[in-house]
Amino acid sequence: MTMQTQEHGGDIYSASYRMDFSVSINPLGTPHSVRSAVIRSTASLGQYPDVRCRDLRRKLSDRFRIPAHWITCGNGAAELIFAVAQAVKPQTALLVCPGFSEYERALRVAGCQDLRFYLCPRSGGFRIGEDILEQITEDIDMMYLCNPSNPTGILSDQELMVRILEKCRDNKVVLVVDECFLEMTSDPSRHTLMGYIADNPNLLILRSFTKTYAMPGVRLGYCITNNRQMTDRIRDSIQPWPVSIPAQMAGEAALEEEDYLKEARELIQKELRYLKQSFEVVGIQFYDSAANFLLFEGPKNLLELCAKKGILIRDCRNYRGLGTGYFRASVHTRRDNEELCGVLSDIYRTSGHYLTDRAFRARA
Structure with a gap:
């Protein structure tokens, strides 16, 4: 599957996806x-x-x-x-x-x-x-x-x-x-x-x-x-x-939804920690985000490999200063995040694209 370079996340109209991790919106959904x-x-x-x-x-x-x-x-x-x-x-x-x-x-x-x-x-x-x-x-x-x-x-x-x-x-x-x-x-x-x-x-x-x-x-x-x-x-x-x-x-x-915002912040920080820990185990090089998304490195065809599994992530090659091999995934609820991590684990294990020293040691 050949995919065009993404200008923005959230393009669910060009193809069919089960899960969209390309756009970074509140995982609680619209109030x-x-x-x-x-x-x-x-x-x-x-x-x-x-x-x-x-x-x-x-x-x-x-x-x-x-x-x-x-x-x-x-x-x-x-x-x-x-x-x-x-x-x-x-x-x-x-x-x-x-x-x-x-x-x-x-x-x-x-x-x-x-x-x-x-x-x-x-x-x-x-x-x-x-x-x-x-x-x-x-x-x-x-x-x-x-x-x-x-x-x-x-x-x-x-x-x-x-x-x-x-x-x-x-x-x-x-x-x-x-x-x-x-x-x-x-x-x-x-x-x-x-x-x-x-x-x-x-x-x-x-x-x-x-x-x-x-x-x-x-x-x-x-x-x-x-x-x-x-x-x-x-x-x-x-x-x-x-x-x-x-x-x-x-x-x-x-603007009346203060409790919603508080709940969202707690969920995002909890799930962000989960994603970081999971990425470490898989061996994915990521960067220390404090927001509701995570920038990470991967094989240059990762967008296509995830798409085959019905998952849309954000290819960040059009960000000046990054280039190919950089991707972004948004923070979702635990069930969705587990699905993402499972798909990435399978892809990285198959491709041998382990990027962190910890991952290399674990597989030595």
């Missing part, structure tokens, strides 16, 4: 209250949505204890990534690699002429080092940074994140921090830069309902900045009525 809200929203399909998303922004404002006018809602975080780039129109930008490919696409569409890349070394587990500070200079207009990283799931050191923010502020660099996966780490409040928004008009934070509440079919994301001029330009860059009534009502319902 019942969100499903109910979408059903109720059908009564309002004959009217236009609130172009300003007032009720949704008010709820987000209450949750984060920030002014509602700092918040802009969009048709998923992806739309906002492009809108932010259009609003800033940087000539020079800095990207951390490996990283989400849409940052680069958005910058190129916005006419950015000089893209610079900070490569997180494999030898350091793809972690950002202090040497990134040397690349934040006054000739940089904009920087995208994902925390936790996609596709590695690695959380950056909070002290280093603050130093990056300060260096960006001192050099008048717009810093866009993508926190779309942060809510599913064990302690989001320890790693967010949300508390620095008020004093840093060059800081913009991106978040999404998609991953956190398992609702990718309802496109909904938001960005936060205290920079009023930037907010106005972002809104001018977005199409009219970007968020539908079903999406707005789904978001409002999701």
Whole structure:
């Protein structure tokens, strides 16, 4: 079976799969209250949505204890990534690699002429080092940074994140921090830069309902900045009525689901430990994710081999800084995770593709 390079996860439409590990959404599934809200929203399909998303922004404002006018809602975080780039129109930008490919696409569409890349070394587990500070200079207009990283799931050191923010502020660099996966780490409040928004008009934070509440079919994301001029330009860059009534009502319902989030975080951390332990036993080289997915290495045809077993994983070859032989699998419930580990164990045993010293010793 020959498969095309994946641009994104979640492509269950090109072929039939029993299990989809390619897209990293909450393993608890969509909350019942969100499903109910979408059903109720059908009564309002004959009217236009609130172009300003007032009720949704008010709820987000209450949750984060920030002014509602700092918040802009969009048709998923992806739309906002492009809108932010259009609003800033940087000539020079800095990207951390490996990283989400849409940052680069958005910058190129916005006419950015000089893209610079900070490569997180494999030898350091793809972690950002202090040497990134040397690349934040006054000739940089904009920087995208994902925390936790996609596709590695690695959380950056909070002290280093603050130093990056300060260096960006001192050099008048717009810093866009993508926190779309942060809510599913064990302690989001320890790693967010949300508390620095008020004093840093060059800081913009991106978040999404998609991953956190398992609702990718309802496109909904938001960005936060205290920079009023930037907010106005972002809104001018977005199409009219970007968020539908079903999406707005789904978001409002999701923000009430505190117990759901707590349960999800506990499940994700438990199952993430299980996957790491299982991968170690099999001999799979993986990286120390804190999020609801795991980056690992394997034979270059692993995508096809898993597909033959009815399992879809994410081939990460299109992530700048990775190349062939890197894959990502999302955290599911125990039964699904056991199925994944069983399939990978069979494939690795057959191919002899053992990557860790422990695995070599165990089979010596």
